[in-house]
Amino acid sequence: MAPRNESEETTVGGPRAGASDVVVLPGVTSTQGIARGAGDTFYYGDLFRGHIYRGDLRRGTAELFVEAPRGRFAMGLWADLRHGWLFVGGGLGWAYVYDMETGETVAAYQLGEIDDLAATVVNKAFVNRDGAYFSDSSAGVLYFVPISPEGQLGQARTLLITGPAAEISGEFNLNGIVAPEDGEPLIVSHTANGRLYTVDPVSGVSRMVEGVDVPKADGLVLEGLRLWVVQNRVNQVSRVRLSPDLASGVVEEVITHDAFQFPATAVAFDDRLAVVNAKSDTAETGLPPTADEYEIVFVQR
Numbered sequence: 408m409a410p411r412n413e414s415e416e417t418t419v420g421g422p423r424a425g426a427s428d429v430v431v432l433p434g435v436t437s438t439q440g441i442a443r444g445a446g447d448t449f450y451y452g453d454l455f456r457g458h459i460y461r462g463d464l465r466r467g468t469a470e471l472f473v474e475a476p477r478g479r480f481a482m483g484l485w486a487d488l489r490h491g492w493l494f495v496g497g498g499l500g501w502a503y504v505y506d507m508e509t510g511e512t513v514a515a516y517q518l519g520e521i522d523d524l525a526a527t528v529v530n531k532a533f534v535n536r537d538g539a540y541f542s543d544s545s546a547g548v549l550y551f552v553p554i555s556p557e558g559q560l561g562q563a564r565t566l567l568i569t570g571p572a573a574e575i576s577g578e579f580n581l582n583g584i585v586a587p588e589d590g591e592p593l594i595v596s597h598t599a600n601g602r603l604y605t606v607d608p609v610s611g612v613s614r615m616v617e618g619v620d621v622p623k624a625d626g627l628v629l630e631g632l633r634l635w636v637v638q639n640r641v642n643q644v645s646r647v648r649l650s651p652d653l654a655s656g657v658v659e660e661v662i663t664h665d666a667f668q669f670p671a672t673a674v675a676f677d678d679r680l681a682v683v684n685a686k687s688d689t690a691e692t693g694l695p696p697t698a699d700e701y702e703i704v705f706v707q708r
Contacts, residue, residue, distance in 0.1 A: 452481025483531030547573030572613035626672030
């Protein structure tokens, strides 16, 4: 789908009165995912309409970038700067890949069993040198799309998780995904358990990251051995120092902000985090959130 401007470039809300670290995201009727592009570029999605917006974090501008076909969703996002592709967890059984220059759809993947697509929640996306991973918050699996050194996308396959991360105990289970620079193990958050786990990307064997209690864990940001865990319903972000072997960790600081309202994902920007308010706490059962506007909240990290 070629990009289309809603009108002309729109300022990202500007600061709210008395809150210079809170900026409004224009255009969306619901949102959850954010991805950092090249330089100051960022992307965010309209959760229930599937549209993708592109903006500039430093200038505070954004515009509609991809007008998604009807029926698409946009949950977690990850920008693959090597190949110029934006990977999107598409919610009910699907994942999408968009060209970050043109907005064209590069690929659409049907994930999960066809009979269970309505119950398959394809949530967060993460890309490393081997390929793209997607979490399924409704099942003890991850999905993997290989990317060749030349940039060719392969067929999606399912990685069955074993061990404690495979537990399905709540409405949302496996959620955020990141990995160290060498690509393994994967680190995943589990919303229902409030825990972090490592996952072997080949065998699917999982182990708990000991010593870290992060209730309602959602999106993850990793830099070296420092991990930021967005915790949605408790309105905070925990900064975790991981051990070199990733087997344990300690919460160094809990970051809060008066403007947090069900934060879901974040990206690093200079010495701050840009945290997206999903406001899912305004949703009635089975219905989208009902907030009038959605924001990025900037906090020191």
